[in-house]
Amino acid sequence: MYRCLFIILIVVCGGFCAINDTDKMVMAAAESQLPVFLSKIPEGQQVSYGFKGDDDLDLCTIGKPCRMLFFNNDFYNSPVDENKNYILIKNEWRVPVIVDSGYRTLLTMAGNPGNYIITAMGDTMLAKELQQQSTENENDEYYILRIPRLRADFFVTERNNSFSDAHFTPLLTAVIALPALSNNSKPSFTLIEVERAVKEALGKGKK
Numbered sequence: 632m633y634r635c636l637f638i639i640l641i642v643v644c645g646g647f648c649a650i651n652d653t654d655k656m657v658m659a660a661a662e663s664q665l666p667v668f669l670s671k672i673p674e675g676q677q678v679s680y681g682f683k684g685d686d687d688l689d690l691c692t693i694g695k696p697c698r699m700l701f702f703n704n705d706f707y708n709s710p711v712d713e714n715k716n717y718i719l720i721k722n723e724w725r726v727p728v729i730v731d732s733g734y735r736t737l738l739t740m741a742g743n744p745g746n747y748i749i750t751a752m753g754d755t756m757l758a759k760e761l762q763q764q765s766t767e768n769e770n771d772e773y774y775i776l777r778i779p780r781l782r783a784d785f786f787v788t789e790r791n792n793s794f795s796d797a798h799f800t801p802l803l804t805a806v807i808a809l810p811a812l813s814n815n816s817k818p819s820f821t822l823i824e825v826e827r828a829v830k831e832a833l834g835k836g837k838k
Contacts, residue, residue, distance in 0.1 A: 650695060651772065653744075654695060654696050656744055656745075656747060657696045657724050657726065657740050657747050658693050658695075658696060658726065660740065660742075660747035660748065660749075661693045661696075661726045661738050661740055661747075661749060662693050664748065664749045665691060665693070665728065665738065665749070668738075668749060668752050669688050669691065672688075680736060680752070680753070681728075681735045681736035681753070681755035681758065682730065682735050682736070683730070683735075686730045686731070686735065687730070688730070690730060690731075691728055691729065691730055691735075692728075692729045692730075693726060693727070693728065693729070693738075694726065694727030694728070694729050694734060694765075695727070695765065695773055696724040696725065696726045696740065696773065697724060697725045697726075697761060697765075697773040697774055697775045697786070698720065698721070698723070698724050698772075698773070698774050698775075699720075699721040699723040699724065699725070699774070699775055699777060700718055700719065700720060700721070700774050700775065700776040700777065700787060701718075701719045701721060701776070701777055701778075701779075702717045702718065702719065702776075702778065702826075702829070703717050703718070703719050705717060706826070707780070707833070710830075711823070711826045711827060711830055713823055716794075717826065718776075718794050718822075720774075722741060722742060722743060723739065723740070723741045724739070724740040724741075725737045725738070725739060725740075725754070725757070725761070725775060726738040726739075726740050727758055727761060727762065728752070728758075733762070734758040734759060734761060734762035735755065735758060736752055736753060736754065736755050736758050737752070737753065737754045737757060737758045737761075738751070738752050739751040739752070756803075757784070757802070760786070760802050760803060761775075761786060764786040764788075764800055764802075765786075770790060771788035771789060771790045771798075772788065772789050772790060773786070773787070773788060774786075774787035774788075774789070774797075775787065776799060776825070778805075778808075778829055780833060781804075781805075781808040781809070781829065781832055781833070782804055782808060783801070783802075783804045783805040783807075783808040783809060783829075784802045784804050784805055785799045785800060785801055785802060785805050785825060786799075786800045786802055787799050787800075788800075794822050795821070795822055795823075797821075797822060798819040798820075798821075799819055799820045799821065799822060799824075799825045800818060800819040800820075801813065801820070808832060809828045809829065809832050810832070811827075811828040811831050811832070812824070812825070812828045
C-alpha cells in the first residue's frame with residue numbers, strides 16, 4: 632500500500648501557508664484515504680491518471696485545498712444587486728496531489744467534520760492551473776468559483792472573510808467563456824465584475 636506524506640506547513644508552499652482548521656481536517660482525510668485510490672491504479676498506467684512515468688507514488692503529498700463556490704439560483708433568475716450575496720459555499724473541495732513539488736492531479740473531497748471522503752480523482756489540467764495561481768497567494772483562503780452554465784472556473788483568494796474583497800482570477804475555461812474578462816488586461820477581478828460578466832455572457836447565449 633502506498634505511503635503518502637502529509638505536509639501541512641512550509642514544504643509544499645515554499646514558506647508559511649495559512650491553513651484553517653477545516654482545511655487541516657480535509658487534508659488529513661485526504662492523506663489517510665489516498666493510498667487506497669493510488670493502489671487501484673493499474674501497474675504502468677500512472678500517466679493515464681496524471682502522474683509522470685517515473686513518479687514514485689509512495690512520495691505523494693497533499694496540497695492546500697480549494698473549497699468550491701457556486702452562484703445560487705437567485706443570481707441566475709434576477710438582475711444583479713450589489714447588496715445581495717449570491718455565493719454558495721459547498722462542503723466540497725479540490726485537493727492537490729503533489730509529487731516532486733508538482734501538482735499531478737486533484738482529489739474531490741466532500742462531507743462534514745469527521746466524515747470527509749474522497750469521491751473522485753482527476754483533472755490534471757486544472758491541477759496545473761491551480762499550482763500556478765496558489766504559489767503567489769500563500770496566506771489567503773483558496774476557493775474555486777464554478778459556473779456550470781458556462782463551464783467556467785475562477786481561482787479565488789480571500790483573507791478577510793468577505794468575498795467582496797476577494798480576488799477572482801479567471802482560469803482557462805473562464806477566459807474562453809467570458810470575452811468581457813478575457814479582453815481585459817487585468818490579472819484578477821472583483822466579485823461584482825465577475826457577476827456582471829457572467830450575466831452578460833448568459834444573456835448573449837439566450838439570443
